[in-house]
Amino acid sequence: MAAAIGARIPIAQPAGHMVVDAGGGSTECAVISLGGVVVHQSVRIGGNKIDEAIANYTKKKFNLLIGERTAEEIKIDIGTALIENKAEALAKKIQIRGRDSITGLPRTIELNQDQVNESITPTLMEIINGLKGVLEKTPPELASDIIDKGIVMTGGTSLLHNFDKLLTKQTGVPCHVAEDALLCVVRGTGVALENIELYKRSISKK
Ligand SMILES: Nc1ncnc2c1ncn2[C@@H]1O[C@H](COP(=O)(O)OP(=O)(O)OP(=O)(O)O)[C@@H](O)[C@H]1O
Ligand SMILES: [Mg+2]
Incomplete structure (x- = not known):
C-alpha cells in the first residue's frame, strides 16, 4: 500500500490498480481498490x-x-x-x-x-509465476481495469534492465516502472503519515 501511495496511484478510486514491489528479499504484489487491498501475494524471492x-x-x-x-x-x-x-x-x-x-x-x-x-531467467520466472497467482485471484471487473492501466512496478529489483518488458510479455498486461521506483515505499509511508486521517483506513488494512 505504501508503495502504491508513493507511486502516486489514486488508491481511493474504485478502479483496480496493481502494484508490484520487487525488493531484495521478497516481491510483493497487491491489487488495490477503494483504498484497500483486494488481493495480495508475497513471493520470498527478490x-x-x-x-x-x-x-x-x-x-x-x-x-x-x-x-x-x-x-x-x-x-x-x-x-x-x-x-x-x-x-x-x-x-x-x-x-x-x-x-x-x-x-x-x-x-x-x-x-x-x-x-x-x-x-x-529461472529466478525471474519464479517471481513472475508467483505474481500470476494474483492476477488469477483478481475479480474480473478489477482485472479489466488492470489490463487498461497496466501494472506499476516499484522497488530496487524493478530497476533490473527489461524486467518490465519480461513481465509484460509473460502476463500480457502492460507493465511499467514507477518514477523513483526505489523511493516509492519510503515516500508513500511519509505521505500516509502526513495525511494520517485520510489514509487511516488504508494503512491499517495493509
Ligand atoms: N539498477 C538495478 N538493477 C537491478 N537491481 C537493482 C538495481 N538497483 C537496486 N537493485 C536491487 O534491488 C534490491 C533492493 O531493493 P529494495 O531497496 O527495494 O529492497 P528492500 O525494500 O530493502 O527489500 P525488501 O522489500 O525485500 O524488504 C537489491 O537486491 C538490489 O540489488
Ligand atoms: Mg521493500
Missing part, C-alpha cells in the same frame, strides 16, 4: 536470489567463486531480464574476478550479457 543465481552460475560453469557484492554488481552492470538483440548481448561483456574453486587461486573470467540473462 534481488538477493537473483544475485545468488549469478554466483551459482559462475561456480558451476567456470568453477569461479564470487561474492554477493560481485554478483550484484554484475546484475546491475549488464544484467537484463530479456534479450532483445542476441548479437548485442553476446558482445556486451564484463571481466569478473573471483577465486577458482579447485586451485583456490584468484582468477578473472569474461561474462557476457547473454550468459547473465541465462543465469537469472
Whole structure:
C-alpha cells in the first residue's frame, strides 16, 4: 500500500490498480481498490536470489567463486531480464574476478550479457509465476481495469534492465516502472503519515 501511495496511484478510486514491489528479499504484489487491498501475494524471492543465481552460475560453469557484492554488481552492470538483440548481448561483456574453486587461486573470467540473462531467467520466472497467482485471484471487473492501466512496478529489483518488458510479455498486461521506483515505499509511508486521517483506513488494512 505504501508503495502504491508513493507511486502516486489514486488508491481511493474504485478502479483496480496493481502494484508490484520487487525488493531484495521478497516481491510483493497487491491489487488495490477503494483504498484497500483486494488481493495480495508475497513471493520470498527478490534481488538477493537473483544475485545468488549469478554466483551459482559462475561456480558451476567456470568453477569461479564470487561474492554477493560481485554478483550484484554484475546484475546491475549488464544484467537484463530479456534479450532483445542476441548479437548485442553476446558482445556486451564484463571481466569478473573471483577465486577458482579447485586451485583456490584468484582468477578473472569474461561474462557476457547473454550468459547473465541465462543465469537469472529461472529466478525471474519464479517471481513472475508467483505474481500470476494474483492476477488469477483478481475479480474480473478489477482485472479489466488492470489490463487498461497496466501494472506499476516499484522497488530496487524493478530497476533490473527489461524486467518490465519480461513481465509484460509473460502476463500480457502492460507493465511499467514507477518514477523513483526505489523511493516509492519510503515516500508513500511519509505521505500516509502526513495525511494520517485520510489514509487511516488504508494503512491499517495493509
Ligand atoms: N539498477 C538495478 N538493477 C537491478 N537491481 C537493482 C538495481 N538497483 C537496486 N537493485 C536491487 O534491488 C534490491 C533492493 O531493493 P529494495 O531497496 O527495494 O529492497 P528492500 O525494500 O530493502 O527489500 P525488501 O522489500 O525485500 O524488504 C537489491 O537486491 C538490489 O540489488
Ligand atoms: Mg521493500
